[in-house]
Amino acid sequence: MQLSETVEWGLHACLALAMLPDGARIPARALAEYHGIKPSYFSKAMQKLVAAGIVQSTEGRSGGLAMGKPAEDVSLLQIVMALEDHQVLFRCTEIRQKGPCAAASRHYRAPCNIARVMRKAEAEWRRVLAETSLAELRQSATAEPVPGVNEATQTWLAETGAVRGT
Amino acid sequence: MQLSETVEWGLHACLALAMLPDGARIPARALAEYHGIKPSYFSKAMQKLVAAGIVQSTEGRSGGLAMGKPAEDVSLLQIVMALEDHQVLFRCTEIRQKGPCAAASRHYRAPCNIARVMRKAEAEWRRVLAETSLAELRQSATAEPVPGVNEATQTWLAETGAVRGT
Numbered sequence: 051m052q053l054s055e056t057v058e059w060g061l062h063a064c065l066a067l068a069m070l071p072d073g074a075r076i077p078a079r080a081l082a083e084y085h086g087i088k089p090s091y092f093s094k095a096m097q098k099l100v101a102a103g104i105v106q107s108t109e110g111r112s113g114g115l116a117m118g119k120p121a122e123d124v125s126l127l128q129i130v131m132a133l134e135d136h137q138v139l140f141r142c143t144e145i146r147q148k149g150p151c152a153a154a155s156r157h158y159r160a161p162c163n164i165a166r167v168m169r170k171a172e173a174e175w176r177r178v179l180a181e182t183s184l185a186e187l188r189q190s191a192t193a194e195p196v197p198g199v200n201e202a203t204q205t206w207l208a209e210t211g212a213v214r215g216t
Numbered sequence: 217m218q219l220s221e222t223v224e225w226g227l228h229a230c231l232a233l234a235m236l237p238d239g240a241r242i243p244a245r246a247l248a249e250y251h252g253i254k255p256s257y258f259s260k261a262m263q264k265l266v267a268a269g270i271v272q273s274t275e276g277r278s279g280g281l282a283m284g285k286p287a288e289d290v291s292l293l294q295i296v297m298a299l300e301d302h303q304v305l306f307r308c309t310e311i312r313q314k315g316p317c318a319a320a321s322r323h324y325r326a327p328c329n330i331a332r333v334m335r336k337a338e339a340e341w342r343r344v345l346a347e348t349s350l351a352e353l354r355q356s357a358t359a360e361p362v363p364g365v366n367e368a369t370q371t372w373l374a375e376t377g378a379v380r381g382t
Contacts, residue, residue, distance in 0.1 A: 052302040053217045055309070061330045062311045086314030126333055136218040139305075139341075143221070145228045148252030151368035163356040164227045167292055171344035175305075178337035190329045202317035 053134065056095035059087055060133045061126065061187075063096065067105065068121040068188045073215050075114030078107075080212035084203075095133060102132035112214045121188055127179035139175070140168035219300065222261035225253055226299045227292065227353075229262065233271065234287040234354045239381050241280030244273075246378035250369075261299060268298035278380045287354055293345035305341070306334035 063081055070076065076084075082092040096115060099105040106118040117124070131137060142165035147158055161169075207213050229247055236242065242250075248258040262281060265271040272284040283290070297303060308331035313324055327335075373379050 051217070051219045051223075051296075051300045051305055053306050055307070057217075057306065058309060058311055058330070061334075065330065084315050084317065085311050086316075086318075087311070126337075130217075134217045139217055140219050140223065141221070143224060145224055145251050145253070146362070149250050150252075151250065151365055151372050152252075153362050153364045153368070157362050157364070160360065163353055163360075164224070164231065167344065167348045167353070168227075171292075171341045174340035174344050175337045178333065178340050182333045187329055187333070194326065194329075196312070196319050196323050198319045198323070199317055202319070206317050 051139065053130065056091075056098075056133045057130050059085065059092055059095055060099055060129050063092075063115075064099065064104065064117070064124065064129055064184055065187050065191060067115060067117045068124075068184050069191070070116065070213065073116075074213045075108055075112070075116045075215045076212050077114040077214075080210060081115060084206070084212070098132050099129065102128065104128060104132055108215075114214055116215075117184075121185040122183055124184040125180045126182045126184070126187075127176055129184070130179060139172050140165065142168070217305065219296065222257075222264075222299045223296050225251065225258055226261055226265055226295050229258075229281075230265065230270065230283070230290065230295055230350055231353050231357060233281060233283045234290075234350050235357070236282065236379065239282075240379045241274055241278070241282045241381045242378050243280040243380075246376060247281060250372070250378070264298050265295065268294065270294060270298055274381075280380050282381075283350075287351040288349055290350040291346045292348045292350070292353075293342055295350070296345060305338050306331065308334070 062085055066081060066084065067076070078093045078096045079089045082089040096105060100107045103118045104124055106116050108114060108116070142162060144158070144162065146152065146162050147155060228251055232247060232250065244259045244262045245255045248255040262271060266273045269284045270290055272282050274280060274282070308328060310324070310328065312318065312328050313321060
């Protein structure tokens with residue numbers, strides 16, 4: 051039942067992108083390095099976020115990744131769903147309609163009571179993720195910075211020239 | 217992010233066991249057949265429920281499976297967790313502590329704000345599953361029976377002699 055590790059990567063990567071100055075871009079390779087993640091698999095995850103319109107990718111020498119929409123308009127659910135191949139936690143295969151004692155399919159109009167509870171639980175999970183925007187994450191990350199990280203990041207960005215377009 | 221298919225099996229199997237008369241047992245093979253599931257993999261799932269104390273297994277000619285505790289005391293969360301190898305949806309690998317700009321680990325006492333939201337969502341999912349007991353499922357299944365299934369089940373049980381101990 052575990053979410054893909056790319057969900058953790060994607061959430062951190064989007065948070066980092068949301069903290070860039072307006073117009074700035076950072077290559078996927080540098081963003082992977084910043085998070086201590088191997089670039090190849092990370093780039094594939096970023097491509098999923100690009101495909102979903104959450105992240106924008108620009109080609110060329112001054113190209114790189116940037117947010118594809120305002121952080122206020124990106125929920126954590128959107129990021130998770132863009133990165134996960136399976137869109138639901140519980141898949142109902144209608145077991146109740148199988149086996150030697152099942153009735154004709156026309157008798158199964160009401161949803162299975164097991165699927166009903168599983169979906170209700172899943173809806174609560176989604177609700178929390180849908181209610182939290184990337185902007186809120188950015189706000190809490192800005193309000194409670196880890197000592198020294200912002201300074202180290204500025205130095206690293208300057209040294210590597212990773213950020214473009216500013 | 218998908219739950220194992222054994223979760224669907226286990227929930228339906230526990231519901232069926234919870235509907236058996238007191239003292240009745242049914243072999244895992246017959247319970248699999250009743251649900252239209254191949255017995256071998258199904259039996260392994262049932263063993264996990266036995267290991268968790270949710271289902272009781274009796275050996276011998278008149279042996280079989282029965283509930284290991286009252287349906288009122290079994291939540292859907294217990295069944296799901298007994299069947300899932302991974303106990304959490306979101307695994308935080310502390311990405312924030314990795315990479316070239318991370319601070320010393322002593323500076324990361326507060327939980328990561330990303331993990332915090334992911335765990336809050338997961339707690340809501342768990343809450344719904346923890347609040348729903350197998351007894352409630354049994355009640356709704358009994359209150360809204362699918363036409364003909366109970367009769368077909370009684371006939372099938374009588375013909376196959378699947379239920380023992382009554």
